[in-house]
Amino acid sequence: MSVPEIVDLKSVVDPHLNGGELQAYTARYLTKPGDNYGSCMLAVAARIKQPNALIEELPLIAKLPPVTNELFWQIFQPERTCITENKMYEIVVPEIHRLQLDAGLSKDKLFTALPKYYGSRISLDPNATKVDRDAVLVQENLQVSGYRAGNRHQMFDFVHAKLVLECMAQYHALPIALRIRKPKVFAEKIRPHFNRFNMNTSMGDQMKEDMRKEIREDLELVTNNNDDEIGDILEKFQQYDAWLEQPEAADGLYTSLVHCDLWINNIMFKYDDQNQPTTLKFVDFQIAQYESFVHDIIFFLFSSVDANVLEDNFENLLEAYYDAFIHNLKEVQVPTDDYSYEGFVNEVRRVGPIEISHPLFMTKVILADNSTLPEDFKDMDMSILSKNRGLKTITKRMSDILRVAKKFKLI
Template sequence: MGEVPKVTDLAQVIEPHLPEGSTLESYASRYLTKPGDNYGSIMLAVQAKIRSADGATRELPLIAKLPPLTNDLYWQIFQPERTCITENAVYQYLSPELDKLQLQAGVLPALLFDGFPRYYGSRISLDSRSSKVDRDAVLVQENVTVHGYQPGNRHRAYNLAETILVLHYLAQYHALPIALRLKKPQLYEEYVRPFFKKFDMNTNIDQAERDQMNNELLKDIKAATSDESDVSRIKELMAMYDAFQAGKDVDDGLFTTLVHGDLWINNMMLKYDEQGTPIKVKIVDFQIAQYGSLVHDIIFLLFSSVDVNVLEENYYNFLRIYYDAFIQTLSVVNVDTSNYTYEIFLEEVQKVAHFQLPHAIFMMKVILADNSTIPDDYKDVDFSVLSKNTGIKTIVTKFEAILRLAKKFNIFY
């Protein structure tokens, strides 16, 4: 794995977020994720030793997230100049404002939305005057695994109980920023909107690379269907998705909010009780969060991360469950929901859903990638992972299912 990158002056980042008088005495760090599980950043598990004002010391398990320092290709694609600033804003501005909004509406502290990990500071550069992200950027948050949260396993899709839990959290994550925009428009304009502009990951990917990826994808689509018109529709959808990503910032609408943009199984941590019942969720990795229709997250989540049989039996259920939780969240913070009818929500689904099919299809190549094709070292992960996984039975089978269900639920065209 090579040497673990150092975090210069970690104390300066986390001490303002510790109890008064506490200081960082020392820390040790190691790589957190395996290659293939995280592309846009380097994740370190940090064991910090904190000395409190009365002299007692305690261990504080943290996670430090650094931009992709060692991989120039990823620096280019993930554009930390934008993605770090967006992700920091979720913890720096959005999360505390959503807490305040709920408290001011009378929500009990123990019942606040708890879908974000606790924040322990961030910076974009060692130069405090700099507005440009550089290689000393870092975001520090609690290591939620010590509280029993587990990362998803990309080879095991969500079951019914897990999906219901995640949809409840997703509905809150989408509804609260809408409430903030409606109830505190000035604050929203200043602290939220500027950080969630449209983001196009394709901008810096070489056209030849893109063509190669698309051709590999289409090979698998051809293996999954004998119908030529399916293949040409997927091609069309891929072009539409690219155009959408490269498009302008979205106007305010009933259902426009802070879309996570990458809500698949690896970007959610679930906590289970002793019986194995899923009880809580932390959503992570907001690098490509952007303003848009909440339908993008719902469809991408369902098609990328939920077990095929569960999705087939419950698609309409899931939409209803999400909608009810969404309305409930708005009501709790006193937003008038009379415009938000279920029919209008379903129209929004029909209008937007198909854009996310190519996204889910592309992601399956990553999610179902054979572990043996993923290099051991971060520096060596590149797009060849995708082509090495062309023709794998699990991927072709999943593509068949995506096409079949998209048609069945009337979101293919």
């Protein structure tokens, strides 16, 4: 596979090198087809000339729109998604750090759940307002920094799940705190970039019809052709589609910057000597939007956590999230009297039935058999769904999701 060229990478990264200059670079694909859909990820080996004239190697990641795949360019709408993700790094993280410092936190306590940022652009034209094929976002290479990606064929255990939820709670709490403490900054600099993202609007009628047919056929296998059960579940899919089409969410107790795609492949961990996870990074904020943060909780738990772990610890994991959420609000001096645990659980019960169809649908993407995936990114399409119909691991996972969701009254 030929690797896309990054034109004038120097102008993007040089302002973030503390006086250093990019001299040259080489690039290769970072991910394989099936591990990433909405972008093109390159591992970049950059040669940097430091102010003292020494040449040093700097491992980076360059994230491009899906330049090699016309279908995914259409579906993932880079004209919106690239700008949203760039703003997470350009504006949201610096404003969160200012908020934390203003509240008296030391630098070692600052929010660190995103990779280090090395610049971005939406076009070679500095005056452009529309994303084109020269858009790029540059970050640290987390693998070289000691972080490991998960395996989409192996769901998380309790330790990983609890750590993710605690970090997720901080990611959700701090934008809420920013909205409360600095409403003008939030309203003018942040909120406009995180509008609702509806992938359905970019799919043709035939594609949507094919996907509905696939979902019904999957549910027939999972439920042993139980028409009543299939009807109830399909109603949840309709609720999710209706949610995507709703007006923008209003400010509320539980409304924050929601990632909307937090599953195994978008979380990377660093481990201690006992191979226990200690810290993590969230990546891929392309479809982040302003909504109830419970969408992230439910999608993560039902897309990425071992079913037995989830069934045995659902309430414990919710409590872990809630405790971390309250702690992070208090840390930046935001009152928490309105955030009762009962109110939080009620929000889970409200949003859970809307969100549950999302991990059900994604199961076929997450657990797709590697042998059904093409070798080249340009050959990826939605046939990945039909190619994996009836796969035992997928059918079992969907069955597990339905069982646990019913147990906790999300269906």
